[in-house]
Amino acid sequence: MENTTNDLTAIGRDYSHIKGWGIDADPKNDPTYPIRNRPDGFVGQDEQRGYTWERPTQQPVDVEVLRSIERPTVSAVFGTSTPPSGLSGAIRRYAFKYSESEYGHWLPLLLADRVNMVEGIIDDFKRGHVPNIFAERGWKAEWKHDPQGLTKKVLIGAAVTAAVFVLLRRKK
Protein backbone atom coordinates (compact mmCIF):
# COMPACT_ATOMS: atom_id res chain seq x y z
CA MET A 1 0.00 0.00 0.00
CA GLU A 2 1.10 3.50 -0.72
CA ASN A 3 2.35 5.51 2.24
CA THR A 4 0.67 8.88 2.04
CA THR A 5 1.51 10.24 5.47
CA ASN A 6 3.06 13.38 4.00
CA ASP A 7 -0.06 14.12 1.98
CA LEU A 8 -2.23 13.52 5.01
CA THR A 9 -0.59 16.29 7.00
CA ALA A 10 -2.21 18.61 4.50
CA ILE A 11 -5.54 18.19 6.24
CA GLY A 12 -4.06 20.34 9.00
CA ARG A 13 -4.75 18.30 12.11
CA ASP A 14 -2.36 16.59 14.49
CA TYR A 15 -2.94 12.88 14.90
CA SER A 16 0.47 12.06 16.36
CA HIS A 17 -1.22 10.65 19.48
CA ILE A 18 -2.83 7.90 17.39
CA LYS A 19 -0.33 5.16 16.68
CA GLY A 20 -0.31 4.18 13.02
CA TRP A 21 -2.52 7.02 11.85
CA GLY A 22 -2.71 7.06 8.06
CA ILE A 23 -0.22 4.24 7.48
CA ASP A 24 -2.67 2.27 5.36
CA ALA A 25 -4.28 5.23 3.60
CA ASP A 26 -4.68 4.32 -0.02
CA PRO A 27 -6.10 6.95 -2.35
CA LYS A 28 -6.40 4.28 -5.03
CA ASN A 29 -8.82 2.30 -2.89
CA ASP A 30 -12.05 2.93 -4.72
CA PRO A 31 -15.36 1.14 -4.59
CA THR A 32 -14.76 -0.82 -7.78
CA TYR A 33 -12.38 -3.14 -5.91
CA PRO A 34 -12.43 -6.18 -6.14
CA ILE A 35 -14.30 -6.30 -9.46
CA ARG A 36 -11.39 -4.35 -10.92
CA ASN A 37 -8.95 -6.91 -9.57
CA ARG A 38 -9.46 -9.66 -12.14
CA PRO A 39 -6.99 -12.52 -12.05
CA ASP A 40 -4.73 -13.16 -15.03
CA GLY A 41 -6.40 -15.13 -17.76
CA PHE A 42 -9.88 -14.04 -16.74
CA VAL A 43 -10.57 -11.32 -19.24
CA GLY A 44 -13.20 -10.80 -21.88
CA GLN A 45 -15.38 -13.77 -22.65
CA ASP A 46 -13.34 -16.12 -20.44
CA GLU A 47 -14.98 -14.33 -17.56
CA GLN A 48 -18.32 -15.87 -18.47
CA ARG A 49 -17.24 -19.45 -18.90
CA GLY A 50 -17.86 -20.55 -15.37
CA TYR A 51 -15.68 -23.45 -14.28
CA THR A 52 -12.46 -22.39 -15.92
CA TRP A 53 -10.20 -23.20 -12.98
CA GLU A 54 -8.48 -26.45 -12.21
CA ARG A 55 -10.79 -27.91 -9.61
CA PRO A 56 -9.30 -29.33 -6.42
CA THR A 57 -9.57 -33.10 -5.88
CA GLN A 58 -13.13 -34.12 -5.10
CA GLN A 59 -13.77 -35.24 -1.52
CA PRO A 60 -15.52 -38.66 -1.66
CA VAL A 61 -19.25 -38.22 -1.11
CA ASP A 62 -19.76 -40.79 1.64
CA VAL A 63 -22.50 -38.97 3.55
CA GLU A 64 -25.70 -37.36 2.33
CA VAL A 65 -24.93 -33.80 1.24
CA LEU A 66 -27.79 -31.56 0.23
CA ARG A 67 -26.88 -29.45 -2.80
CA SER A 68 -28.10 -26.00 -3.71
CA ILE A 69 -29.86 -26.18 -7.08
CA GLU A 70 -27.97 -23.02 -8.00
CA ARG A 71 -24.81 -25.06 -8.57
CA PRO A 72 -24.25 -28.05 -10.86
CA THR A 73 -21.98 -30.13 -8.62
CA VAL A 74 -21.00 -30.84 -5.06
CA SER A 75 -18.17 -28.52 -4.00
CA ALA A 76 -14.72 -30.12 -3.94
CA VAL A 77 -14.78 -30.25 -0.14
CA PHE A 78 -17.78 -30.17 2.15
CA GLY A 79 -18.65 -30.57 5.80
CA THR A 80 -19.74 -33.93 7.11
CA SER A 81 -21.28 -32.76 10.37
CA THR A 82 -24.80 -34.01 11.21
CA PRO A 83 -26.17 -35.33 7.89
CA PRO A 84 -29.95 -34.97 7.45
CA SER A 85 -32.00 -37.55 9.31
CA GLY A 86 -35.50 -38.18 10.62
CA LEU A 87 -38.44 -35.86 10.01
CA SER A 88 -36.19 -32.79 10.02
CA GLY A 89 -34.06 -34.44 7.35
CA ALA A 90 -37.12 -35.05 5.18
CA ILE A 91 -38.09 -31.38 5.52
CA ARG A 92 -34.54 -30.31 4.61
CA ARG A 93 -34.57 -32.51 1.50
CA TYR A 94 -37.83 -30.85 0.46
CA ALA A 95 -36.31 -27.39 1.05
CA PHE A 96 -33.43 -28.15 -1.29
CA LYS A 97 -35.86 -28.53 -4.21
CA TYR A 98 -36.05 -24.73 -4.19
CA SER A 99 -33.35 -22.18 -4.97
CA GLU A 100 -31.73 -19.90 -2.42
CA SER A 101 -33.92 -17.17 -3.86
CA GLU A 102 -37.15 -18.82 -2.67
CA TYR A 103 -38.92 -18.73 0.68
CA GLY A 104 -39.74 -22.34 -0.14
CA HIS A 105 -36.08 -23.02 0.61
CA TRP A 106 -35.47 -21.05 3.78
CA LEU A 107 -38.76 -21.32 5.68
CA PRO A 108 -38.80 -25.15 5.62
CA LEU A 109 -35.18 -25.09 6.79
CA LEU A 110 -36.14 -22.97 9.79
CA LEU A 111 -39.03 -25.36 10.47
CA ALA A 112 -36.65 -28.31 10.18
CA ASP A 113 -34.34 -26.68 12.74
CA ARG A 114 -37.17 -26.50 15.27
CA VAL A 115 -38.27 -30.08 14.57
CA ASN A 116 -34.64 -31.12 14.91
CA MET A 117 -34.54 -29.57 18.38
CA VAL A 118 -37.41 -31.82 19.51
CA GLU A 119 -35.73 -34.80 17.83
CA GLY A 120 -32.61 -33.97 19.83
CA ILE A 121 -34.52 -34.13 23.11
CA ILE A 122 -36.17 -37.43 22.15
CA ASP A 123 -32.78 -38.78 21.12
CA ASP A 124 -31.32 -37.75 24.48
CA PHE A 125 -34.02 -39.65 26.37
CA LYS A 126 -33.59 -42.69 24.12
CA ARG A 127 -29.95 -42.78 25.15
CA GLY A 128 -30.90 -42.45 28.78
CA HIS A 129 -29.62 -38.90 29.00
CA VAL A 130 -31.85 -36.31 30.63
CA PRO A 131 -30.80 -32.94 29.20
CA ASN A 132 -29.95 -30.41 31.88
CA ILE A 133 -31.79 -27.48 30.32
CA PHE A 134 -30.63 -25.08 33.03
CA ALA A 135 -26.97 -25.88 32.45
CA GLU A 136 -27.39 -25.83 28.67
CA ARG A 137 -28.93 -22.36 28.84
CA GLY A 138 -26.02 -21.11 30.94
CA TRP A 139 -28.17 -20.13 33.88
CA LYS A 140 -25.29 -20.68 36.29
CA ALA A 141 -23.50 -17.72 34.71
CA GLU A 142 -26.69 -15.69 34.68
CA TRP A 143 -27.33 -16.44 38.36
CA LYS A 144 -23.78 -15.43 39.21
CA HIS A 145 -23.76 -12.17 37.26
CA ASP A 146 -27.41 -11.14 37.03
CA PRO A 147 -29.51 -12.90 39.70
CA GLN A 148 -32.25 -10.26 39.50
CA GLY A 149 -32.61 -10.68 35.76
CA LEU A 150 -32.78 -14.45 36.02
CA THR A 151 -35.31 -14.30 38.85
CA LYS A 152 -37.46 -11.96 36.78
CA LYS A 153 -37.18 -14.28 33.78
CA VAL A 154 -38.19 -17.32 35.85
CA LEU A 155 -41.11 -15.50 37.47
CA ILE A 156 -42.42 -14.29 34.11
CA GLY A 157 -42.06 -17.80 32.68
CA ALA A 158 -43.89 -19.30 35.65
CA ALA A 159 -46.68 -16.70 35.40
CA VAL A 160 -47.18 -17.32 31.68
CA THR A 161 -47.19 -21.10 32.22
CA ALA A 162 -49.71 -20.77 35.05
CA ALA A 163 -51.94 -18.50 32.95
CA VAL A 164 -51.92 -20.95 30.06
CA PHE A 165 -52.68 -23.81 32.45
CA VAL A 166 -55.63 -21.96 34.01
CA LEU A 167 -57.01 -21.02 30.58
CA LEU A 168 -56.83 -24.60 29.38
CA ARG A 169 -58.55 -25.86 32.55
CA ARG A 170 -61.36 -23.34 32.11
CA LYS A 171 -62.04 -24.48 28.55
CA LYS A 172 -62.42 -28.06 29.77
Add this chain to the structure above:
Amino acid sequence: MLAMNYRGPQRVRVSHKPMPEIKHPEDAIVRVTRSCICGSDLHLYNGNVPDTRVGMTFGHEFIGIVEEVGSDVHNVKVGDHVLVPFNIACGKCHFCRQGLYGNCHESNTQATAVGGIFGYSHTAGGYDGGQAEYVRVPYANVGPTVIPPGMDPDDAVMLTDVVPTGYQAAEMGGIQPGDTVVVFGAGPVGIMAARCSWLFGAGRVIVLDQYEYRLEFVKNYANCEVYNFKEMDDPVVFIKRITDWMGADVVIDAVGAEAAGSALQTITGRKTLLQAGSATALHWAINSVKKGGIVSIVGVYGPTDNLVPIGNVVNKGLTLRANQASVKRLLPRLIEHVQNGVLNPKALITHRVPLEEAADAYRMFSSKLDNCIKPVLIPPSARF
Protein backbone atom coordinates in the same frame (compact mmCIF):
# COMPACT_ATOMS: atom_id res chain seq x y z
CA MET B 1 -12.94 -35.66 22.20
CA LEU B 2 -14.79 -32.83 23.93
CA ALA B 3 -16.76 -30.50 21.70
CA MET B 4 -19.42 -27.85 21.99
CA ASN B 5 -22.72 -29.38 20.95
CA TYR B 6 -25.69 -27.26 19.78
CA ARG B 7 -29.03 -28.55 21.08
CA GLY B 8 -31.45 -25.81 19.94
CA PRO B 9 -31.97 -22.07 20.40
CA GLN B 10 -30.00 -20.87 23.44
CA ARG B 11 -29.08 -24.43 24.43
CA VAL B 12 -25.55 -25.74 24.09
CA ARG B 13 -23.50 -28.27 26.01
CA VAL B 14 -20.06 -29.80 25.82
CA SER B 15 -20.05 -33.52 25.15
CA HIS B 16 -17.88 -36.27 23.71
CA LYS B 17 -17.87 -36.55 19.92
CA PRO B 18 -15.84 -38.76 17.57
CA MET B 19 -12.41 -37.48 16.58
CA PRO B 20 -12.37 -35.70 13.21
CA GLU B 21 -10.78 -37.58 10.32
CA ILE B 22 -8.88 -36.67 7.18
CA LYS B 23 -11.52 -36.68 4.43
CA HIS B 24 -9.56 -35.10 1.62
CA PRO B 25 -5.87 -35.07 0.60
CA GLU B 26 -5.62 -31.36 1.47
CA ASP B 27 -7.12 -31.75 4.97
CA ALA B 28 -5.33 -31.27 8.25
CA ILE B 29 -6.43 -32.14 11.77
CA VAL B 30 -5.67 -29.38 14.25
CA ARG B 31 -5.59 -29.69 18.04
CA VAL B 32 -7.29 -26.53 19.22
CA THR B 33 -5.56 -24.36 21.80
CA ARG B 34 -7.83 -21.28 21.72
CA SER B 35 -11.29 -20.76 20.26
CA CYS B 36 -13.35 -17.60 20.52
CA ILE B 37 -17.07 -17.13 20.60
CA CYS B 38 -17.93 -14.61 17.90
CA GLY B 39 -20.83 -12.17 17.87
CA SER B 40 -22.03 -13.93 14.75
CA ASP B 41 -22.12 -17.23 16.67
CA LEU B 42 -24.97 -15.65 18.60
CA HIS B 43 -27.10 -15.67 15.44
CA LEU B 44 -26.66 -19.46 15.41
CA TYR B 45 -27.07 -19.72 19.18
CA ASN B 46 -30.38 -17.87 18.96
CA GLY B 47 -31.60 -20.12 16.16
CA ASN B 48 -31.73 -17.38 13.54
CA VAL B 49 -29.65 -19.01 10.80
CA PRO B 50 -31.55 -21.59 8.72
CA ASP B 51 -30.12 -25.13 8.59
CA THR B 52 -28.37 -25.01 11.96
CA ARG B 53 -28.57 -28.64 12.95
CA VAL B 54 -28.69 -30.16 16.43
CA GLY B 55 -25.38 -31.82 17.23
CA MET B 56 -23.24 -29.34 15.31
CA THR B 57 -20.12 -27.78 16.84
CA PHE B 58 -19.72 -24.03 16.35
CA GLY B 59 -16.51 -22.02 16.30
CA HIS B 60 -14.84 -20.25 13.40
CA GLU B 61 -12.15 -18.35 15.32
CA PHE B 62 -9.48 -20.73 16.51
CA ILE B 63 -5.79 -21.52 16.63
CA GLY B 64 -4.04 -24.79 17.36
CA ILE B 65 -1.32 -27.30 16.63
CA VAL B 66 -1.30 -29.42 13.47
CA GLU B 67 -1.72 -33.06 14.52
CA GLU B 68 -2.13 -34.80 11.16
CA VAL B 69 -2.00 -33.81 7.50
CA GLY B 70 -3.41 -35.27 4.30
CA SER B 71 -1.23 -36.58 1.47
CA ASP B 72 -1.32 -33.31 -0.53
CA VAL B 73 -0.58 -30.91 2.30
CA HIS B 74 2.80 -29.20 1.96
CA ASN B 75 2.42 -25.70 3.43
CA VAL B 76 2.05 -26.80 7.05
CA LYS B 77 3.43 -29.80 8.90
CA VAL B 78 2.68 -31.76 12.03
CA GLY B 79 3.63 -29.75 15.09
CA ASP B 80 3.15 -26.32 13.50
CA HIS B 81 1.27 -23.78 15.60
CA VAL B 82 -1.25 -22.27 13.21
CA LEU B 83 -3.95 -19.66 13.14
CA VAL B 84 -6.84 -20.71 10.94
CA PRO B 85 -8.85 -18.08 9.01
CA PHE B 86 -12.58 -18.50 9.45
CA ASN B 87 -13.09 -18.81 5.68
CA ILE B 88 -12.58 -22.21 4.06
CA ALA B 89 -11.00 -21.35 0.72
CA CYS B 90 -9.58 -23.52 -2.08
CA GLY B 91 -7.22 -20.87 -3.43
CA LYS B 92 -7.92 -21.99 -7.00
CA CYS B 93 -11.44 -20.94 -7.97
CA HIS B 94 -12.35 -17.75 -9.78
CA PHE B 95 -13.21 -15.96 -6.56
CA CYS B 96 -10.20 -17.04 -4.51
CA ARG B 97 -7.98 -15.89 -7.38
CA GLN B 98 -9.57 -12.45 -7.09
CA GLY B 99 -8.58 -12.34 -3.44
CA LEU B 100 -12.16 -13.06 -2.41
CA TYR B 101 -11.25 -15.86 0.00
CA GLY B 102 -14.54 -15.34 1.83
CA ASN B 103 -16.44 -16.27 -1.32
CA CYS B 104 -14.79 -19.53 -2.36
CA HIS B 105 -16.86 -21.57 -4.79
CA GLU B 106 -15.36 -24.93 -3.85
CA SER B 107 -16.16 -25.10 -0.14
CA ASN B 108 -19.92 -24.92 0.21
CA THR B 109 -22.39 -27.25 -1.49
CA GLN B 110 -25.47 -26.06 0.36
CA ALA B 111 -25.43 -22.40 -0.70
CA THR B 112 -23.83 -20.31 -3.42
CA ALA B 113 -24.21 -16.98 -1.65
CA VAL B 114 -21.52 -17.74 0.93
CA GLY B 115 -18.29 -19.70 1.00
CA GLY B 116 -17.54 -22.36 3.57
CA ILE B 117 -17.12 -21.21 7.16
CA PHE B 118 -16.07 -23.39 10.09
CA GLY B 119 -18.92 -24.23 12.47
CA TYR B 120 -21.44 -21.92 10.92
CA SER B 121 -24.47 -24.06 10.01
CA HIS B 122 -25.01 -26.09 6.88
CA THR B 123 -25.86 -22.90 5.05
CA ALA B 124 -22.11 -22.20 5.33
CA GLY B 125 -21.02 -25.69 4.38
CA GLY B 126 -21.82 -28.00 7.30
CA TYR B 127 -18.33 -28.04 8.82
CA ASP B 128 -17.86 -28.68 12.52
CA GLY B 129 -16.03 -25.78 14.12
CA GLY B 130 -13.20 -25.18 16.51
CA GLN B 131 -15.01 -24.98 19.85
CA ALA B 132 -13.67 -28.46 20.44
CA GLU B 133 -10.45 -30.25 21.23
CA TYR B 134 -9.80 -31.13 17.59
CA VAL B 135 -11.07 -29.89 14.25
CA ARG B 136 -10.81 -30.90 10.61
CA VAL B 137 -9.30 -28.11 8.52
CA PRO B 138 -9.89 -28.47 4.74
CA TYR B 139 -7.58 -26.81 2.19
CA ALA B 140 -4.73 -26.78 4.68
CA ASN B 141 -2.35 -25.43 2.02
CA VAL B 142 -4.39 -22.24 1.79
CA GLY B 143 -5.90 -21.11 5.08
CA PRO B 144 -3.79 -22.19 8.06
CA THR B 145 -0.91 -19.81 8.68
CA VAL B 146 2.03 -20.54 10.95
CA ILE B 147 1.94 -18.23 13.96
CA PRO B 148 5.09 -16.09 13.94
CA PRO B 149 7.51 -16.89 16.77
CA GLY B 150 6.87 -14.78 19.82
CA MET B 151 3.31 -13.83 18.92
CA ASP B 152 0.93 -14.08 21.86
CA PRO B 153 -1.67 -16.82 21.19
CA ASP B 154 -4.39 -14.40 22.28
CA ASP B 155 -3.30 -12.01 19.53
CA ALA B 156 -3.11 -14.88 17.05
CA VAL B 157 -6.65 -16.08 17.69
CA MET B 158 -7.97 -12.56 17.14
CA LEU B 159 -6.32 -12.55 13.72
CA THR B 160 -8.60 -15.36 12.53
CA ASP B 161 -11.65 -13.09 12.26
CA VAL B 162 -12.04 -10.04 14.52
CA VAL B 163 -9.02 -8.07 13.33
CA PRO B 164 -9.44 -8.80 9.59
CA THR B 165 -13.17 -8.16 9.71
CA GLY B 166 -12.76 -4.85 11.52
CA TYR B 167 -9.90 -3.86 9.24
CA GLN B 168 -11.80 -4.78 6.08
CA ALA B 169 -14.79 -2.81 7.33
CA ALA B 170 -12.60 0.28 7.37
CA GLU B 171 -10.93 -0.66 4.08
CA MET B 172 -14.27 -1.10 2.33
CA GLY B 173 -15.24 2.34 3.60
CA GLY B 174 -12.79 3.79 1.09
CA ILE B 175 -11.78 6.25 3.80
CA GLN B 176 -10.09 9.36 2.44
CA PRO B 177 -7.83 11.63 4.55
CA GLY B 178 -9.88 13.56 7.07
CA ASP B 179 -13.12 11.62 6.55
CA THR B 180 -15.66 11.30 9.32
CA VAL B 181 -16.37 7.64 10.03
CA VAL B 182 -19.34 6.44 12.07
CA VAL B 183 -19.31 2.89 13.41
CA PHE B 184 -22.54 1.32 14.61
CA GLY B 185 -21.74 -1.30 17.27
CA ALA B 186 -19.02 -1.46 19.91
CA GLY B 187 -18.65 -5.22 19.90
CA PRO B 188 -15.22 -6.67 19.10
CA VAL B 189 -15.55 -6.04 15.34
CA GLY B 190 -16.89 -2.51 15.81
CA ILE B 191 -14.06 -1.73 18.23
CA MET B 192 -11.51 -2.99 15.72
CA ALA B 193 -13.20 -1.15 12.83
CA ALA B 194 -12.99 2.08 14.81
CA ARG B 195 -9.31 1.51 15.59
CA CYS B 196 -8.49 0.60 11.98
CA SER B 197 -10.34 3.62 10.56
CA TRP B 198 -7.48 5.75 11.88
CA LEU B 199 -4.97 3.64 9.94
CA PHE B 200 -6.71 4.70 6.75
CA GLY B 201 -6.45 8.37 7.70
CA ALA B 202 -9.86 9.08 9.18
CA GLY B 203 -10.21 12.58 10.57
CA ARG B 204 -12.91 11.73 13.05
CA VAL B 205 -14.20 8.39 14.35
CA ILE B 206 -17.55 8.11 16.12
CA VAL B 207 -18.98 4.93 17.69
CA LEU B 208 -22.58 4.31 18.75
CA ASP B 209 -23.79 1.48 20.96
CA GLN B 210 -26.22 0.93 23.83
CA TYR B 211 -23.83 -0.57 26.40
CA GLU B 212 -21.87 1.96 28.45
CA TYR B 213 -19.07 -0.47 29.36
CA ARG B 214 -18.37 -1.15 25.69
CA LEU B 215 -18.48 2.55 24.81
CA GLU B 216 -16.04 3.27 27.62
CA PHE B 217 -13.73 0.55 26.33
CA VAL B 218 -13.75 1.68 22.70
CA LYS B 219 -13.31 5.32 23.69
CA ASN B 220 -10.03 4.43 25.37
CA TYR B 221 -8.93 1.69 22.98
CA ALA B 222 -9.62 3.50 19.74
CA ASN B 223 -9.38 7.19 20.74
CA CYS B 224 -12.83 7.88 19.36
CA GLU B 225 -15.98 9.77 20.20
CA VAL B 226 -18.68 7.56 21.71
CA TYR B 227 -22.42 8.00 22.13
CA ASN B 228 -25.16 5.87 23.62
CA PHE B 229 -28.06 5.68 21.18
CA LYS B 230 -30.43 4.85 24.03
CA GLU B 231 -30.02 8.42 25.17
CA MET B 232 -31.11 9.83 21.82
CA ASP B 233 -34.52 10.37 20.28
CA ASP B 234 -33.19 9.59 16.84
CA PRO B 235 -29.61 8.48 16.14
CA VAL B 236 -29.84 9.58 12.50
CA VAL B 237 -30.75 13.14 13.41
CA PHE B 238 -28.03 13.10 16.07
CA ILE B 239 -25.36 12.12 13.54
CA LYS B 240 -26.59 14.73 11.09
CA ARG B 241 -26.42 17.35 13.83
CA ILE B 242 -22.81 16.53 14.80
CA THR B 243 -21.68 16.46 11.18
CA ASP B 244 -22.85 19.94 10.16
CA TRP B 245 -26.15 18.41 9.02
CA MET B 246 -24.40 16.63 6.17
CA GLY B 247 -24.04 13.07 7.45
CA ALA B 248 -20.87 11.02 7.85
CA ASP B 249 -18.59 10.31 4.91
CA VAL B 250 -18.44 6.63 5.79
CA VAL B 251 -20.73 4.56 8.00
CA ILE B 252 -19.86 1.04 9.12
CA ASP B 253 -22.51 -1.47 10.19
CA ALA B 254 -20.70 -3.69 12.68
CA VAL B 255 -23.85 -5.02 14.30
CA GLY B 256 -25.87 -7.20 11.96
CA ALA B 257 -28.89 -9.29 12.78
CA GLU B 258 -28.98 -8.85 16.57
CA ALA B 259 -29.43 -5.07 16.46
CA ALA B 260 -31.52 -3.30 19.09
CA GLY B 261 -33.05 0.16 18.84
CA SER B 262 -36.25 -0.36 16.84
CA ALA B 263 -39.28 -2.22 18.16
CA LEU B 264 -40.50 -3.00 14.65
CA GLN B 265 -37.16 -4.42 13.56
CA THR B 266 -36.74 -6.37 16.80
CA ILE B 267 -40.18 -7.98 16.57
CA THR B 268 -39.99 -8.80 12.87
CA GLY B 269 -36.30 -9.62 12.74
CA ARG B 270 -35.39 -11.25 16.04
CA LYS B 271 -38.58 -12.43 17.70
CA THR B 272 -40.66 -13.72 14.79
CA LEU B 273 -37.95 -14.18 12.10
CA LEU B 274 -40.18 -12.53 9.49
CA GLN B 275 -36.98 -10.95 8.20
CA ALA B 276 -33.39 -12.13 8.27
CA GLY B 277 -32.55 -10.46 11.54
CA SER B 278 -33.07 -6.94 12.82
CA ALA B 279 -31.66 -4.45 10.32
CA THR B 280 -31.78 -1.43 12.61
CA ALA B 281 -28.07 -0.62 12.32
CA LEU B 282 -28.09 -0.89 8.54
CA HIS B 283 -31.21 1.24 8.36
CA TRP B 284 -29.52 3.92 10.45
CA ALA B 285 -26.30 3.60 8.44
CA ILE B 286 -28.04 4.28 5.14
CA ASN B 287 -29.91 7.23 6.57
CA SER B 288 -27.00 8.81 8.44
CA VAL B 289 -24.31 8.67 5.76
CA LYS B 290 -23.92 11.74 3.58
CA LYS B 291 -25.12 11.86 -0.02
CA GLY B 292 -22.65 10.04 -2.21
CA GLY B 293 -21.14 8.38 0.85
CA ILE B 294 -20.15 4.79 1.48
CA VAL B 295 -21.85 2.28 3.77
CA SER B 296 -19.60 -0.61 4.71
CA ILE B 297 -21.42 -3.68 6.01
CA VAL B 298 -19.69 -6.39 8.02
CA GLY B 299 -22.60 -7.11 10.36
CA VAL B 300 -23.94 -10.55 9.56
CA TYR B 301 -27.51 -11.07 8.35
CA GLY B 302 -29.46 -14.17 7.45
CA PRO B 303 -30.04 -15.31 3.88
CA THR B 304 -33.60 -14.03 3.35
CA ASP B 305 -34.82 -10.41 3.25
CA ASN B 306 -34.44 -7.34 5.44
CA LEU B 307 -36.33 -4.10 5.82
CA VAL B 308 -33.89 -1.39 4.72
CA PRO B 309 -34.55 1.96 3.00
CA ILE B 310 -33.18 0.99 -0.38
CA GLY B 311 -34.93 4.00 -1.96
CA ASN B 312 -32.66 6.26 0.05
CA VAL B 313 -29.63 4.39 -1.26
CA VAL B 314 -30.75 5.35 -4.77
CA ASN B 315 -31.77 8.89 -3.99
CA LYS B 316 -28.61 9.65 -2.00
CA GLY B 317 -26.32 7.99 -4.54
CA LEU B 318 -24.75 5.74 -1.97
CA THR B 319 -22.22 3.00 -2.44
CA LEU B 320 -22.82 -0.13 -0.39
CA ARG B 321 -19.79 -2.34 0.15
CA ALA B 322 -19.97 -5.58 2.05
CA ASN B 323 -18.35 -8.96 2.43
CA GLN B 324 -17.13 -11.62 4.75
CA ALA B 325 -13.54 -10.64 5.48
CA SER B 326 -10.93 -12.04 3.15
CA VAL B 327 -8.67 -13.14 5.98
CA LYS B 328 -5.87 -14.68 3.94
CA ARG B 329 -5.51 -11.59 1.76
CA LEU B 330 -5.21 -9.32 4.78
CA LEU B 331 -3.12 -11.48 7.12
CA PRO B 332 0.42 -10.40 6.08
CA ARG B 333 -0.32 -6.72 6.72
CA LEU B 334 -2.23 -7.41 9.93
CA ILE B 335 0.45 -9.67 11.37
CA GLU B 336 2.88 -6.82 10.71
CA HIS B 337 0.59 -4.38 12.53
CA VAL B 338 0.36 -6.67 15.56
CA GLN B 339 4.10 -7.32 15.63
CA ASN B 340 4.83 -3.58 15.37
CA GLY B 341 2.41 -2.77 18.17
CA VAL B 342 0.09 -0.79 15.91
CA LEU B 343 -2.76 -3.13 16.80
CA ASN B 344 -3.23 -4.83 20.17
CA PRO B 345 -6.11 -7.23 19.63
CA LYS B 346 -5.68 -9.34 22.76
CA ALA B 347 -6.79 -6.34 24.81
CA LEU B 348 -10.35 -7.08 23.66
CA ILE B 349 -10.40 -10.48 25.36
CA THR B 350 -12.24 -10.13 28.64
CA HIS B 351 -12.97 -13.76 29.54
CA ARG B 352 -10.88 -16.92 29.27
CA VAL B 353 -13.18 -19.83 29.95
CA PRO B 354 -12.58 -23.62 30.02
CA LEU B 355 -14.14 -25.28 26.98
CA GLU B 356 -16.26 -27.39 29.33
CA GLU B 357 -18.05 -24.20 30.45
CA ALA B 358 -19.06 -23.14 26.94
CA ALA B 359 -22.77 -22.91 27.87
CA ASP B 360 -21.99 -20.32 30.54
CA ALA B 361 -19.68 -18.43 28.18
CA TYR B 362 -22.41 -18.24 25.54
CA ARG B 363 -24.87 -16.94 28.12
CA MET B 364 -22.39 -14.37 29.39
CA PHE B 365 -21.60 -13.11 25.90
CA SER B 366 -25.19 -13.20 24.70
CA SER B 367 -26.61 -11.38 27.73
CA LYS B 368 -23.60 -9.01 28.02
CA LEU B 369 -22.95 -10.18 31.58
CA ASP B 370 -19.88 -9.24 33.63
CA ASN B 371 -18.89 -6.56 31.08
CA CYS B 372 -18.11 -9.27 28.55
CA ILE B 373 -16.56 -8.13 25.28
CA LYS B 374 -14.78 -11.22 23.96
CA PRO B 375 -14.80 -14.70 25.50
CA VAL B 376 -12.20 -17.31 24.57
CA LEU B 377 -12.67 -21.03 25.20
CA ILE B 378 -9.61 -23.01 26.19
CA PRO B 379 -9.63 -26.82 25.85
CA PRO B 380 -8.21 -28.96 28.69
CA SER B 381 -4.99 -29.85 26.81
CA ALA B 382 -4.12 -26.17 26.37
CA ARG B 383 -4.52 -25.27 30.02
CA PHE B 384 -1.36 -25.41 32.02
